[in-house]
Amino acid sequence: MHYPNLFRPLSVGAHVFRNRIISLPNKGKPVLGETGIPSDLFISYLAEKSRGGAAQVTVGDTVVDPEYGRGRWAPLTLSTENYGFLNELPFAIKQNGAIASIELNHSGSHANPPHRSPVGPVSYVRPDGVRVEAADIDMINRIVDKFAQAALTAKNVGFDGVVIHGAHGWLLGEFLSPLTNRRTDQFGGSLENRARLPMLIVDAVRKAVGPDFLIEYRVSGSELVAGGLAIEESTAFIRMIRDKINLVNVSAGLDHIPEVQIHVQPTHFLPHGYHVKWAEHMKKELDIPVIALGGITTPELAERILADGKADFIGMSRPLLADPQLPNKAREGRPEDITPCVRCMNCLADASLKKVVSCSVNPRLGRELRLNGEYAKKPKAKKVLVIGGGFAGMKAASTAAERGHSVILAEMTNRLGGILKFSDHDELKKDIRLLKNHLIAQVEKTGVRVELNKFLTKRDIAAYEADAILVAVGSTPKVPPIPGIDLPNVWHVTEFYEKKLSPGKRVAIIGGGLAGCETAVELARRGCSVVVLESLKGFARDANPLIANALRQTASQLDISFLDEMICEQILENSILVRPAAGGKQFFIETETILYAVGMEARSQLYGEIYDAADIVAPVGDCVRPRRIGEAIFEGYFAAMNL
Ligand SMILES: Cc1cc2nc3c(=O)[nH]c(=O)nc-3n(C[C@H](O)[C@H](O)[C@H](O)COP(=O)(O)O)c2cc1C
Incomplete structure (x- = not known):
């Protein structure tokens, strides 16, 4: 058996997981129009994920109270009028042997309800000028009720379980976090008080769905910001609800703070398995099945995490967008056939911009239904x-x-x-x-x-x-027409790598697009002091906003100086003569190695x-x-x- 730990079944509650791979929630392309009816494209996309062999497939972010914000993603509406359409979702998943699950969320302060103010733990004015109201006790009761109703609807239409979204700074996360919950009543202050609303919800959901329905709780093991939720408290909270839930899904970060939002989906600037340490901590402390996640892109890494006892399940989001057949291919011992996720973040960038999920390496994603028909004939x-x-x-x-x-x-x-x-x-x-x-x-x-x-x-x-x-x-x-470009210490970035050259202590990179900036990161990590020179304004303008953000976070920790609107006048043996584009004095930048990346x-x-x-x-x-x-x-x- 290849990857024996990854493919060992596990019973959780009344359900048998056929292996340890969980397809994590993904928003995007979920419905047709405003009616909340799932499109055939979406149903086929879920079916393909399940056919690929994952043990559980989770439908992404589904809003429990549309009056308080449908969210930015045209979410599904778990309403009774839509029963006939909704039940195709779990069946498309279950027909291929996976457990069908759906994520329930309330966007809290970050919602944009059409006719009223969003609600959160405390009232404040958002940076966009929208006033957030503190949830009063009636609102709290309503929220609890909405979660319970949505879970019951999910059960009635055929889902096997729900994921309660308590991570990433949405309403439940806002209540739990010491950073955002500054209430002074019984719903704020101590961990017990901050946990009160999530606990009421978990209780109400369990009461509504009965003992055999799966409840998974998604939490940020760490919110990754000073003053935010940290692993000790998130673990203590899961201990409080441990008897009411079946699984804990240990994510990290916050969706609303750009510096950490990018860490929710670790990019190629971060190590693979970035969030696993928090899952491992929970696994050690608690007796409950734990899902580890965060850039686990290969079956080898997944197997190692399980073999080392760090978690019971492996959650994958982007790797299964890149190749929904990853589980089957791994099971058959064909890892080389898995199309790997390159963590380029175009999936989420497109989900924000175009409201669809797409993938750089999987041209079929979201088009499965149409393509299966159009290309059926050999x-x-x-x-x-x-x-x-x-x-x-x-x-x-x-x-x-x-x-x-x-x-x-x-x-x-x-x-x-x-x-x-x-x-x-x-x-x-x-x-x-x-x-x-x-x-x-x-x-x-x-x-x-x-x-x-x-x-x-x-x-x-x-x-x-x-x-x-x-x-x-x-x-x-492209070779920039700068005098001295043909000196022996000047290289195109790709040529530099391919020839396995060693950089000097000081490196100058001409061209501040993504290629130049990424080379700066790589060489700074190798111990170089790097300056990036760009003739236009700004850097990495060719990167999507998420990667540009991740690049900024990464570069800010390294010895890299960025000089934009700077013209390179001449390359000399150990320096570059530059001039500010807006005018001003020329000056020399001392350097041993000069690389360029000014386009193709x-x-x-x-x-x-x-x-x-x-x-x-x-x-x-x-x-x-x-x-x-x-x-x-x-x-x-x-x-x-x-x-
Ligand atoms: C396109 C996209 C959409 C996502 N949508 C959701 C969502 O609806 N709900 C949620 O809890 N997380 C969402 N996430 C986060 C993932 O579930 C997951 O936690 C994250 O991508 C890290 O896992 P990965 O490294 O396997 O991609 C989304 C991620 C991506 C890339």
């Missing part, structure tokens, strides 16, 4: 030539081969991986490295014929007599030359326009699916 087998072995080319080649085509992948260098080969030597890029290795493994396993060291001319290409040619030749680094240039020429060389010729990825990994994977995948 195509007529074709001879396919893919040119370029970067991410777009590898995804295109393996997808085409899986669809039954005969595929040749020609790569001009001596190995696959494209521009991201450098991830082999950059610790910050560990997740990307895993993705690269996964894509290479897929090319190998699907029977693609790989031809390395093949630089193809138009004539060479014609000789393949391919029915379809996918051009995925990527991009090349599409290799667009080849497609222009061979666009008529076969029945189908399509450019994919960076050779169209340099962009992010998500676009490369998406275009490679669909170009192949469309053959």
Whole structure:
């Protein structure tokens, strides 16, 4: 048996979990319109997660009292009128053998109710000018009732359990936290008082649903801010409710304070398994099944956490967006087939911006229903030539081969991986490295014929007599026209890593986009003193806001200086001459190593030359326009699916 601890079943209450993998709550794309009716797309998305083998699939953030805020995510409404539609949710999960669970939440101070003030433990005026009212005893009774009603509805429509959302600073978290609960009545002050509302809710929910229904409580083991809830108190609180609940889900952080919001979903700047230490603490202290989570992206790590006795279950959110089949693939001993989450946070950035959940590495996510229909028929087998072995080319080649085509992948260098080969030597890029290795493994396993060291001319290409040619030749680094750029201590960042060069003590990086800033973090972690120079205003403007935020938090702890609106006039042997863009005096920055990352240039020429060389010729990825990994994977995948 592969991963024996991960796949050992466990009975909890009246339920048998088929393994130890819990699909954590995810908001996004939940309903059609304002009626609270779940869309078919959403139902299919849940079914796919369950088909992938997780033991429990949890529907995300569901608001218990829509009059006090439907939330920003068009939440489901657990109302009786919607019974007929709602019951498809648990059945889509259960038909594939998983336990069906739904998260109940009240957004408290952070809600935006249409016709009244939001409620929280205390009254105050939010930074956006909205007045929050302190919940009085009638309101407290209403909230308790709403949780109980919602749990009963969840049970009646077929769910096996609920997750009570007491983490991340929503209403229950606000009451429990010494940071936000400054009440002086029986609902504030001591831990017993702060815990009173959550305890009333847990009692009422248990009374409403009976003994066999699963109740999981989600808590922030630590809120990660000074004055916030810490592990001793969160553990003491779970001890108070331990007899009424079945599972504790140990998360961390707060959703409303940017400095820690980003830690709720640990990014690639943080270690894998970042929140596990708090779960481990609870596991030691309490006799209750504990779910550990936070950047546990591989079955190896999940297995180790269980084998070390740190938790009973492993919660995964983003890894199962990246590949809902992760549990099945792990169980079958095929970890190399798991598409790894790269913790790029586009999922949550898109959930905020577009109200959908998407994934850079899983182009099917949220589209399962439509794609299963559109691509149900196997195509007529074709001879396919893919040119370029970067991410777009590898995804295109393996997808085409899986669809039954005969595929040749020609790569001009001596190995696959494209521009991201450098991830082999950059610790910050560990997740990307895993993705690269996964894509290479897929090319190998699907029977693609790989031809390395093949630089193809138009004539060479014609000789393949391919029915379809996918051009995925990527991009090349732009070289900034600065005198001295060709000095021997000046490198493009990727070249620097690939050549495994050692940096000097002082490093200057020209270009403050994400690539430059991430290199600064990596080298500062290796002990360098780094200065990042950017000609425009601001840094990492090409990053999504969550990654930009995480980058700022990380860089602020390191020896990195950021100088924006700064023009590099000349590179000298051990210094750079710079000038403020707005005018002012030139000055020298002393440095031993100089790196640059000022953008990429599409290799667009080849497609222009061979666009008529076969029945189908399509450019994919960076050779169209340099962009992010998500676009490369998406275009490679669909170009192949469309053959
Ligand atoms: C797109 C997205 C949506 C999320 N929505 C919810 C939610 O509705 N409720 C919740 O409690 N947590 C939510 N989370 C947090 C996750 O449940 C989880 O705690 C977090 O992502 C860390 O786990 P991971 O490292 O396995 O992704 C969300 C996370 C992501 C990435």
